[in-house]
Amino acid sequence: MRTSRTSLGKRLSALCTGAAAVAALLAAGTTAHAADTPLRDLAAAKGKVIGTAVTGSKLTGTYGDIAGGQFNSLTPGNAMKWGSVEPTRGSFDWSEADQIVAFAQAHNQQVRGHTLVWHSQNPSWLTNGTWTQAQLSSLLQDHITTEVTRYKGKLAAWDVVNEPFNEDGTYRSTLWYDGLGADYIAQALTWAHAADPSAKLYINDYNVEGVNAKSTALYNLVKSLKARGVPIDGVGLQAHLILGQVPGTLQQNIQRFADLGVDVAVTELDIRMQLPADSTKLAQQAADYKAVFDACVAVTRCAGVTVWGFTDSDSWIPDVFPGYGAATPYDENYAPKPAYSAIATALGGTSTPPPTGACAATYSVTSQWNTGFTGQWNTGFTGQVTIACSGAALSSWKVNWTYGAGQRITQAWNATCTQTGAGVSCSNASYNGTVPSGGSVTFGFNASWSGSNPAPTVSLG
Known part of the structure; x- marks a missing residue:
């Protein structure tokens, strides 16, 4: 008998640094893989x-x-x-x-x-x-x-x-x-x-x-x-x-x-x-x-x-x-x-292994309002997440990530986002929950930062 941890502890995948996009090929929901x-x-x-x-x-x-x-x-x-x-x-x-x-x-x-x-x-x-x-x-x-x-x-x-x-x-x-x-x-x-x-x-x-x-x-x-x-x-x-x-x-x-x-x-x-x-x-x-x-x-x-x-x-x-x-x-x-x-x-059942890359969530810091200016300034930045599916489809979605440098979401569009501590969770709006195979959905947000702005690993769940 051993104790259970009360924190997420050590991640198997390292957090990516810089403002480059990161993709996590993860669950599109529990039932999608069960x-x-x-x-x-x-x-x-x-x-x-x-x-x-x-x-x-x-x-x-x-x-x-x-x-x-x-x-x-x-x-x-x-x-x-x-x-x-x-x-x-x-x-x-x-x-x-x-x-x-x-x-x-x-x-x-x-x-x-x-x-x-x-x-x-x-x-x-x-x-x-x-x-x-x-x-x-x-x-x-x-x-x-x-x-x-x-x-x-x-x-x-x-x-x-x-x-x-x-x-x-x-x-x-x-x-x-x-x-x-x-x-x-x-x-x-x-x-x-x-x-x-x-x-x-x-x-x-x-x-x-x-x-x-x-x-x-x-x-x-x-x-x-x-x-x-x-x-x-x-x-x-x-x-x-x-x-x-x-x-x-x-x-x-x-x-x-x-x-x-x-x-x-x-x-x-x-x-x-x-x-x-x-x-x-x-x-x-x-x-x-x-x-x-x-x-x-x-x-x-x-x-x-x-x-x-x-x-x-x-x-x-x-x-x-x-x-x-x-x-x-x-x-x-x-x-x-x-x-x-x-x-x-x-136990006598059958289970198909999860399809690799069926749906992916990609996080990036964007150009500010498509004006050609950088999406990051001295106190804040504009980011976006794109959810794309290939060989699978979603009827709803939720994206989660954990910020590693104190960033805070201040505004979001095309999604409902909440932040508790470093953890962020964004779910679809009433009109964009469906992502067909070969399709994608993008939502955006503004956030504050100070010192550094490493891109987190995002997951669909």
Whole structure:
């Protein structure tokens, strides 16, 4: 389990400099590139869950449309962790968690609770405290009971215990293991079950996707818990993978856990690559995503797969692994990658890869009102964006870009433009939303600048 980024972070495509035109061959809208059948419907037909981790504040616009339309399960990336819900002892903040649950209910989605017991992202009052064993046990029980009870009947599953093992299969030294012993796991599961008997309870860990010392330790723990009658319903394989390194024993490993009588879920899938991305890497990534989904589809008790953020703009990878990224099925502009098509295929659907250059948006600084004078002066400039299509057509359009030097839109024509901070979004007017194949539409604007005026990368979305 890893944190989700709250900023766009590092762009895969560098911003262009100077006043030259830039073209971005990007999505003409989500549905233009998606499979005819949403991923969630393909997964449901296979009896599987397809989920994504989400950031609650982003569940609007295109991000919300994709999260709600393509996935049948949501996992709060950070909103249900102890440090988020009880940053000060006895003072709770459920706002983002509640927002995600409400969004899921409105979109007929499951919610996977994440996570109740972890060694990381705990509040400082807890980690800096000095507790007796009895006090620590009481704190943990109260936390689990409070949170699980709040969402009783609303969540399909909980990652109850997260990352309990070292790579060699020994127990990780944590506040919980050091203070309560290995049986904190059984206690946590028992308390969670008492608070919501209908929720599926999981132990979740990373680097346990293939058969190895760590996954074998998890296997032996689950076997022992089952023998003791401790409520354990499943294991979560996080699957934070590296390009080209899907374990060859993945399906075998899923099957051996299933044979213990528990469900298995791939809970946090992403597949990172060294940047920059290119067509060869993206093709390998697609094959890797398909291999993971194929393994899950092949095992009846594999409940499904959750990706750890569906878009690169919401991925934790670049912040934690410098030089790596592009780990999710959608790029930062919400355009599906080849991985999206591979997922659809693994789930029994068909998906045509996005047509290259179907529609392009070109940004430029123009000659001022066609008078022959330059379109840039000491405090301002006139710009325009042209949207052109070839082999595709649009019935409406929206163009987005982010200014890198403090430029501000002051006036626009032939489009409705809004600017929030550095971000600009312009949508068609009532009379020019249609762009036929072979056709184009242009809109213009005035803006202010100071110091420099680099041209941004624009996207259709």
